Amino acid sequence: MATKSASNSTVNVSALERILMITSGSYLLYKGLSQESKSLAKISSGGAMLARGLSGYCPVYNAVDHLKNDKPSNVNIRTSAVINKPISEVYAFWRNLENLPKFMNHLQSVKTISDTKSEWTAKGPAGIGTLTWNADIIKDQKEKLLSWQSLPDASVKNFGKVLFKAKGKNTEIEVTISYRAPMGLAGEGAAKLLNPYFEKIVKNDIENLKIYLES
Numbered sequence: 001m002a003t004k005s006a007s008n009s010t011v012n013v014s015a016l017e018r019i020l021m022i023t024s025g026s027y028l029l030y031k032g033l034s035q036e037s038k039s040l041a042k043i044s045s046g047g048a049m050l051a052r053g054l055s056g057y058c059p060v061y062n063a064v065d066h067l068k069n070d071k072p073s074n075v076n077i078r079t080s081a082v083i084n085k086p087i088s089e090v091y092a093f094w095r096n097l098e099n100l101p102k103f104m105n106h107l108q109s110v111k112t113i114s115d116t117k118s119e120w121t122a123k124g125p126a127g128i129g130t131l132t133w134n135a136d137i138i139k140d141q142k143e144k145l146l147s148w149q150s151l152p153d154a155s156v157k158n159f160g161k162v163l164f165k166a167k168g169k170n171t172e173i174e175v176t177i178s179y180r181a182p183m184g185l186a187g188e189g190a191a192k193l194l195n196p197y198f199e200k201i202v203k204n205d206i207e208n209l210k211i212y213l214e215s
Contacts, residue, residue, distance in 0.1 A: 077177045077202045082170055085213050090171040091143045091164050093213060103208035106201060116140075118148075122156070131156055156180075177202050 083090055093099050097118050101107040108121045108130055116137040121130050133154035139147040139161075147161040158179035165172040179198075 074178050074180055075198055077199045078175065079199070079203050079206055080172060080174045081206045081210050082167060082172045083210050083213055084170050086169060087143050087164050087166045087171040090173065090213065091146070094146060094162060094173075095140070097148075103212050104205045105208065106205075120150075120156075133158075173206070175202065175206055 097110045098112060100110050106122050108123050110121075111119045113119055113134070117134060118137075119132065119134050121132045123130060133156045134151045135148050135154070135158075136151060137146070137148045139145055143164055143166075145161070145163055147159070149159040150157050156179065158177065160178075161176045163174040165174070177198075
């Protein structure tokens with residue numbers, strides 16, 4: 001009787017998580033190896049994530065009892081900027097979520113479903129494939145606060161908040177983005193290692209917003 005190959009019988013990681021692991025693992029390996037004093041933590045973590053992404057197998061997933069106590073941590077990014085535009089204009093631009101791909105390079109589109117619900121589509125790593133999820137606006141205080149979060153069944157679990165503050169004729173925004181770290185490397189350590197990678201993405205997005213609105 002023929003037996004299943006190991007590659008088919010041991011794949012237990014979804015395509016989405018494999019993409020996240022390959023991207024994050026490659027980044028950690030690069031940072032760990034490129035530093036003058038090599039970071040063993042980044043090298044080992046990056047190597048583990050890359051291997052799991054390429055193979056599609058995560059041994060942690062088979063340890064049910066371990067998973068109950070080893071939940072993935074959130075990666076939290078915070079940044080701010082002062083935009084030389086009045087608060088009414090900055091708030092109105094962001095409140096129309098379909099504008100977000102104009103300055104968030106990783107987003108392909110955001111489509112409005114209702115006044116509070118929207119469908120987000122992000123570009124996959126290196127332009128390979130797309131990731132889609134739905135989100136809901138949970139707080140909306142005109143020209144003060146806007147926050148949203150992905151719906152419970154979303155493939156990418158995330159939360160975002162923007163605070164708007166008038167600074168004379170200008171506007172200061174404080175942005176917080178939180179998302180669930182890839183399951184292949186759970187725990188607070190993974191979140192801390194990946195923070196710089198995603199912090200750079202968020203900061204670039206906000207800088208793009210500033211340039212877009214001021215130009």
